[in-house]
Amino acid sequence: MKVLVINAGSSSCKYQLFEMDSESVLCSGLVERIGDPTGTLVHKIAPGTGKEKTVRLEQHFTTHVEGMREMIRLLTDPEDGVIKNKAEIFAIGHRVVHGGEDVTMPTVIDAKAKQMIRDNFIFAPLHNPANLMGIEVAETLFPGVPNVGVFDTEFGMGMKADAFMYPLPYSLYEDLRIRRYGFHGTSHKYIARKTAQFFGKRPEDVNNITCHLGNGCSMTAVRGGVCIDTSMGLTPLEGLMMGTRCGSIDPALVPFIMDKKGLSAIEADTLMNKQSGLLGICGTNDMRDVHAKREKGDNKAQLAFDMAVWRVKKQIGAYMAILGHVDAIVFTAGIGENDAFLREKACKGMEDLGIVIDVQENSTRKSGVRVISKLESKIKVLIIPTNEELEIAQSTLLVLGK
């Protein structure tokens, strides 16, 4: 059974075609710069295997429809195609950023679901319109094939009011639904399930803290498979320090900076989202470059790294307090999976709290799910590679009763 996963952006479209019986990726691709005079399409057949083959195209894609038509042509190419006919695709799963308060699980797309995505344009003005466009293009190009929306905010709906409310006038929640929603939910949900699998238990019987540390960073406290708190909020700006985002700061700083620097609200938003975080402190948003600079004695790069670690560590402590019992701390995403030094620093000095990292094991490069804590560690420290696309594909089948 084959499921196509689509992640549509305003001028791009990422896709992966899964064979669900073997959970393997038949092909993946990315159409970029849709609408520009020259767009690109990179299509990978059997990615990550010995048979990987890449097709690169440079051409003008007027709209997403043209980009996705080209994708279908490559999928069904008589020579290199991974399917004979687009009718082989059983269902299409779409990443949708914001489902507001109404969406607590993956949803089969119908008129009501589309309206709900529209109703949440206000919270994700760049993403939700593009996600909806991806759905509508798929409806046109794959008539009769079910479309399923899998929402970044779904998992955060496990939070209770004490965790999701901001201590602002209650009317702001009533009038505008201002509350914490959380993001990266698809990744956090996948990791919660994989963590339970690691222990050979049901998700209901496992508590974990997940550190999704990539260009965007977020952490969740998961009790019995349910997200009871997460670090991102109304927007993906809240919480940890990230590549270019500041994360949580004193809110009074915003009007202060606007006043002193003469910034508009949009300029202040850009400053916090695009010019802050690692980039704001040391001039690069890529953690590999931060390390390279730090190792050459760059004090600001060292500070940026130390600040990022400090915040992860503080969040681990906070989530241990609200969970009471923790089975595992899980690191995932680009930094979480690859940055041994950050993991070591974030877990160091917590032996009395039941976390004993195995420095040797932590710094040995291996793939797959790994334990990086010592045997005596009461709380296991794990690395679990995230796979949001597979989670979307599996959720798509699940909601369709397969």
Ligand code: AMP
């Ligand atoms: P993601 O958003 O999940 O793709 O993660 C991107 C981040 O992962 C970037 O900051 C990269 O620098 C970081 N990253 C990738 N590989 C490594 C590595 N080997 N060591 C440290 N950071 C890494």
